[in-house]
Amino acid sequence: MPEPMSLEQLLALWNQGPRLARLETVHALALAAGDHERADRAALELAVPHITPLQALAANVELGRRLLDGRWKAVRDALEGEATWDEIAEAQGLTRDEAVAYYADAVGRQERHGGEAFDPRRARAVLPALEGAR
CATH class of the missing domain: 1.10.10 (Arc Repressor Mutant, subunit A)
Structure with missing residues (x-):
C-alpha cells in the first residue's frame, strides 16, 4: 500500500487542474494570435503527463476530509x-x-x-x- 500523501502533495495535485486549464487557454489564445512560439511552449507543457480531472477531484476530497478532521x-x-x-x-x-x-x-x-x-x-x-x- 502506498504512503498516504501529505497535505502539501494533495494541494499540489489539486492545483494542477486550474494550471492545466490556464495552459489550454494560453495555447488557444496564442494560436489565435499567431504567436507560435508561445503556443509551442504551452503545447510542450501540456504534453507532459498530468493528473486527470478525476485525480484532482479525489485530491480535493481528501484535502477537505483531512482539514475538517x-x-x-x-x-x-x-x-x-x-x-x-x-x-x-x-x-x-x-x-x-x-x-x-x-x-x-x-x-x-x-x-x-x-x-x-x-x-x-x-x-x-x-x-x-x-x-x-x-
Whole structure:
C-alpha cells in the first residue's frame, strides 16, 4: 500500500487542474494570435503527463476530509489561547451554538475512533458549561 500523501502533495495535485486549464487557454489564445512560439511552449507543457480531472477531484476530497478532521484541534487551540466561543463561531461562519455543537460532535468522534494520541480531558476542557460560558 502506498504512503498516504501529505497535505502539501494533495494541494499540489489539486492545483494542477486550474494550471492545466490556464495552459489550454494560453495555447488557444496564442494560436489565435499567431504567436507560435508561445503556443509551442504551452503545447510542450501540456504534453507532459498530468493528473486527470478525476485525480484532482479525489485530491480535493481528501484535502477537505483531512482539514475538517483537524478543525476541532484548531478550535481547541484557539480557545486555549483565549479566543471566545463567539469569536470561534464567527471565524467558522456559524452561530455560537452551531460552533459548540460541531466541536462537541468532533470530540465525541475522536473519543470513539481515536487514531493519534488524544487527550479527552484537554479536548473537553474548552467546552462551555451550560450557562455563563466564555
